[in-house]
Amino acid sequence: MLKKTNELLRETYYFTxxxxxxxxxxxxxxxxxxxxxxxxxxxxxxxxxxxxxxxxKFTRLPAGVPHFLEHQxxxxxxxxxxxxxxxxGASYNASTGYTNTAYFFTCTDxxxxxxxxxIELVFAPYFEKTNVGRERSIIEQEIKMYDDMPETILSxxxxxxLYRKHPARVDIGGTAQSIQNITPEILQQAYATFYHPGxxxxxxAGDIDFSLIRQDFNEYxxxxxxxxxxxxxxxxxxxxxxxxxxxxxxxxDEINEFSRIAKGPVARPQISIGYKERRVGLKGEAFIxxxxxxxxxxxxxxxxxxxxxxQLYGEGLVDTNFSFFHAGYKTHxxxxxxxxxxxxxxxxxxxxxxxxxxxxxGFKKMEVARIKRKGLGAATAAFDDFGNLxxxxxxxxxxxxxxxxxxxxxxxxxxxxxxxxxRSHLDKKYHVISILKPL
Amino acid sequence: xxxxxxxxxxxxxxxxLAPTDKxxxxxxxxxxxxxxxxxxTRNALLARLLARGCRQYPDMRKITQFLESLYDAGxxxxxxxxxxxxxxxxxxxxxxxRFLPGRTDNLLKGFDxxxxxxxxxxxxxxxxxxxxxxxxxxxxxxQNLKNLINSLIDDKMAYxxxxxxxxxxxxxxxxxxxxxxxxxxxxxxxxxLRRYHQEVLATAPIDIFVVGQFKPARIKKMARGIFASPxxxxxxxxxxxxxxxxxxxxxxxxxxPAQPSPSVAAERLIREKKNVEQGKLVMGYRTYTxxxxxxxxxxxxxxxVFGAFAHSKLFQQVREKSGLAYSVDSQFEKIKGLILVxxxxxxxxxxxxxxxxxxxxxxxxxxxxxxxxxxGTLKALEDILKSLEDNPVALIDYYLGRSINGRxxxxxxxxxxxxxxxxxxxxxxxxxxxxDTIYFLTK
Numbered sequence: 052m053l054k055k056t057n058e059l060l061r062e063t064y065y066f067t068x069x070x071x072x073x074x075x076x077x078x079x080x081x082x083x084x085x086x087x088x089x090x091x092x093x094x095x096x097x098x099x100x101x102x103x104x105x106x107x108k109f110t111r112l113p114a115g116v117p118h119f120l121e122h123q124x125x126x127x128x129x130x131x132x133x134x135x136x137x138x139x140g141a142s143y144n145a146s147t148g149y150t151n152t153a154y155f156f157t158c159t160d161x162x163x164x165x166x167x168x169x170i171e172l173v174f175a176p177y178f179e180k181t182n183v184g185r186e187r188s189i190i191e192q193e194i195k196m197y198d199d200m201p202e203t204i205l206s207x208x209x210x211x212x213l214y215r216k217h218p219a220r221v222d223i224g225g226t227a228q229s230i231q232n233i234t235p236e237i238l239q240q241a242y243a244t245f246y247h248p249g250x251x252x253x254x255x256a257g258d259i260d261f262s263l264i265r266q267d268f269n270e271y272x273x274x275x276x277x278x279x280x281x282x283x284x285x286x287x288x289x290x291x292x293x294x295x296x297x298x299x300x301x302x303x304d305e306i307n308e309f310s311r312i313a314k315g316p317v318a319r320p321q322i323s324i325g326y327k328e329r330r331v332g333l334k335g336e337a338f339i340x341x342x343x344x345x346x347x348x349x350x351x352x353x354x355x356x357x358x359x360x361x362q363l364y365g366e367g368l369v370d371t372n373f374s375f376f377h378a379g380y381k382t383h384x385x386x387x388x389x390x391x392x393x394x395x396x397x398x399x400x401x402x403x404x405x406x407x408x409x410x411x412x413g414f415k416k417m418e419v420a421r422i423k424r425k426g427l428g429a430a431t432a433a434f435d436d437f438g439n440l441x442x443x444x445x446x447x448x449x450x451x452x453x454x455x456x457x458x459x460x461x462x463x464x465x466x467x468x469x470x471x472x473x474r475s476h477l478d479k480k481y482h483v484i485s486i487l488k489p490l
Numbered sequence: 491x492x493x494x495x496x497x498x499x500x501x502x503x504x505x506x507l508a509p510t511d512k513x514x515x516x517x518x519x520x521x522x523x524x525x526x527x528x529x530x531t532r533n534a535l536l537a538r539l540l541a542r543g544c545r546q547y548p549d550m551r552k553i554t555q556f557l558e559s560l561y562d563a564g565x566x567x568x569x570x571x572x573x574x575x576x577x578x579x580x581x582x583x584x585x586x587x588r589f590l591p592g593r594t595d596n597l598l599k600g601f602d603x604x605x606x607x608x609x610x611x612x613x614x615x616x617x618x619x620x621x622x623x624x625x626x627x628x629x630x631x632x633q634n635l636k637n638l639i640n641s642l643i644d645d646k647m648a649y650x651x652x653x654x655x656x657x658x659x660x661x662x663x664x665x666x667x668x669x670x671x672x673x674x675x676x677x678x679x680x681x682x683l684r685r686y687h688q689e690v691l692a693t694a695p696i697d698i699f700v701v702g703q704f705k706p707a708r709i710k711k712m713a714r715g716i717f718a719s720p721x722x723x724x725x726x727x728x729x730x731x732x733x734x735x736x737x738x739x740x741x742x743x744x745x746x747p748a749q750p751s752p753s754v755a756a757e758r759l760i761r762e763k764k765n766v767e768q769g770k771l772v773m774g775y776r777t778y779t780x781x782x783x784x785x786x787x788x789x790x791x792x793x794x795v796f797g798a799f800a801h802s803k804l805f806q807q808v809r810e811k812s813g814l815a816y817s818v819d820s821q822f823e824k825i826k827g828l829i830l831v832x833x834x835x836x837x838x839x840x841x842x843x844x845x846x847x848x849x850x851x852x853x854x855x856x857x858x859x860x861x862x863x864x865x866g867t868l869k870a871l872e873d874i875l876k877s878l879e880d881n882p883v884a885l886i887d888y889y890l891g892r893s894i895n896g897r898x899x900x901x902x903x904x905x906x907x908x909x910x911x912x913x914x915x916x917x918x919x920x921x922x923x924x925x926d927t928i929y930f931l932t933k
Binding site for chain 2: 059060061082083084085131133134137138139140141142157158159160185186188189190192193195196198199200201315316317318319354355356357358360361364365367370371372391421422424425426427428429431432434435437490
């Protein structure tokens with residue numbers, strides 16, 4: 052078992068592989084009652100076209116399969132596995148994103164029992180027609196719930212404007228229409244492709260005896276029914292590694308269309324401004340650093356400490372609900388700025404002017420030092436929250452970096468890095484707007 | 491982790507300390523308490539103005555730069571209502587000193603900062619000659635508060651809940667929205683709000699919670715230095731060392747407990763039409779039970795069986811068995827004593843859903859409670875209580891709710907109370923509650 056310690060954070064984690072090649076991170080939390088386990092697979096809504104095990108050609112599945120699968124794994128031949136978590140007093144849930152799906156629980160008691168349930172939840176699929184039909188109507192209501200949220204309409208229009216072909220154009224849950232075509236067979240195909248332990252990661256944090264966890268997992272995994280799921284037909288053995296062939300997404304740098312203006316049940320106009328990432332496909336350190344640099348750059352540009360934000364607030368164009376973020380994924384990325392304002396066109400114009408001005412002058416050393424201090428504090432504070440902590444390790448693993456290294460990366464970022472990114476990423480040519488006006 | 495130590499530092503000003511080195515961050519939360527009366531709008535506007543800046547940190551830039559220099563310290567101000575009590579809440583968080591380079595004392599800086607924000611606002615002379623809040627900020631925050639109140643409709647489920655409460659509690663203080671009313675905003679003036687601000691500092695009950703690594707004696711001394719002085723207490727003219735007291739606060743506001751729920755004569759049904767994809771159903775029940783009553787424990791177990799969790803009857807029947815909803819749950823407002831059921835459903839499924847929900851309550855009244863529903867609820871409640879110690883914010887919420895209701899129950903004692911609840915208690919509780927209002931937001 053590999054042990055890593057960080058002096059500054061006063062934290063330690065352990066890494067090892069369990070049977071089937073499942074990588075596992077264990078972060079001890081002495082003195083805490085709460086415990087968490089997250090089991091995640093590198094399979095998300097953008098994975099729509101890939102080669103199924105044992106086939107030669109690409110198969111394209113309907114939008115929304117990973118999310119449907121996430122719902123459906125809770126259903127077993129005896130009923131819903133949720134009941135068993137509930138009987139133990141655990142909190143449990145799952146979530147699907149663009150690039151991965153995560154299953155997790157938190158509890159204060161019965162960690163081992165809950166952990167065994169998590170393994171069963173993920174490694175004992177049961178896809179049956181009636182169950183799938185019932186789940187479909189629940190997911191339909193979920194989609195309708197999101198359709199009533201202004202932010203869904205805004206972001207959907209924004210994504211469709213930014214991207215021409217990329218699967219991120221479609222909501223993570225798919226559409227009311229696309230989910231009609233999802234069958235037990237399709238769920239099975241997706242499962243067989245992506246739910247191999249070699250494509251997954253397990254993160255555990257808490258005041259727990261880790262040796263028992265290893266024992267429990269390996270015992271469960273040695274059951275013939277489980278083992279057979281991952282045994283290759285040709286060799287008769289479980290391979291530790293799995294090679295998944297996803298169809299390469301060919302998305303141009305150019306945006307699809309500049310603007311979308313919609314009407315909806317909102318109190319006053321809302322605007323989303325999006326910048327399309329062109330530096331995609333970075334890996335590991337370069338990828339993580341680019342994300343960090345962009346976040347810091349945006350904070351300097353338009354965070355509450357910036358002259359631009361003060362100006363916009365003073366003009367009454369933004370309010371405390373103004374928000375912005377950058378998100379980088381495997382094959383796409385974007386920066387989004389969101390505001391509620393009586394005059395969206397004016398806000399858009401002012402932001403563009405503010406960006407041009409910042410690009411001319413650049414940020415100063417002092418400002419960057421301040422924002423780096425902020426980053427360091429945030430990276431430290433993240434360890435107080437179990438969810439953040441597990442998320443940090445899951446994402447670090449999928450990006451093949453050491454979770455503790457984020458602090459090293461942060462320190463290495465220079466004024467030049469940030470100013471360069473300011474000038475390249477926020478290029479007017481690659482931005483779109485989405486506006487939602489009251490009916 | 492130790493429980494909060496309560497120290498009275500001046501009349502109706504209490505400090506609650508939980509020293510611990512468990513966390514990487516420390517937290518200060520300071521609450522001003524008010525009755526939930528016609529002043530809600532003033533309170534909401536005051537909170538926004540104080541957050542805009544003070545003499546030393548006159549704008550958001552200066553505030554943010556100060557916070558960033560402390561390695562991502564956090565600061566926020568908001569209002570909230572619990573039961574028929576209104577609160578203004580100030581929060582300051584910062585990474586504990588031992589994880590940071592240098593020797594600055596973040597907790598000391600946090601206290602000093604909060605004091606300045608709360609008591610030393612930016613003032614200007616108004617046309618009447620009296621000092622008032624800075625006019626440009628005042629006008630902007632009037633506008634922002636108006637927008638905030640109007641934007642409730644953007645969150646359809648929150649809007650539906652608020653509308654249900656408004657009509658259900660139309661003669662009780664609880665009807666008031668925590669951010670107030672648009673029509674009350676523009677009659678407030680900068681000078682009148684400043685006068686109100688001074689009155690608040692001198693007369694509102696204050697609770698200050700601190701969680702993190704510190705020496706209690708130091709924090710007590712610091713807090714006394716700030717809050718046992720003007721403008722929080724009245725200046726004493728002849729103060730001889732031998733008579734040194736905490737000082738006085740004449741006119742302290744007392745906050746009455748929530749009004750008891752009236753009896754329900756008949757169910758009220760309200761349908762409101764808006765452009766929504768999905769219908770939003772809210773059903774408001776009166777429980778005649780609050781945190782002041784012993785029966786609250788049976789009530790919380792009842793709510794767990796009924797709708798608080800995914801193993802509850804509502805989620806199982808409305809979602810899992812019937813596929814009528816994705817989201818369906820019930821929430822217990824423990825200080826006013828209401829239970830609100832929420833569900834997002836198709837427009838044409840109103841009748842069957844309401845019948846199904848009513849049917850679930852009948853089942854519990856008849857004693858039809860499964861092992862999973864009962865023991866799962868007890869275990870989930872136990873899990874929530876045990877997790878409190880790992881989350882400073884949740885811990886403060888827990889103590890605040892209890893302390894204002896005159897209960898000093900430790901987490902241990904609360905756990906023991908839940909263990910005493912029987913299925914019979916749950917059925918009895920179910921027979922006690924009354925459906926008051928059904929509200930449906932539909933197209």
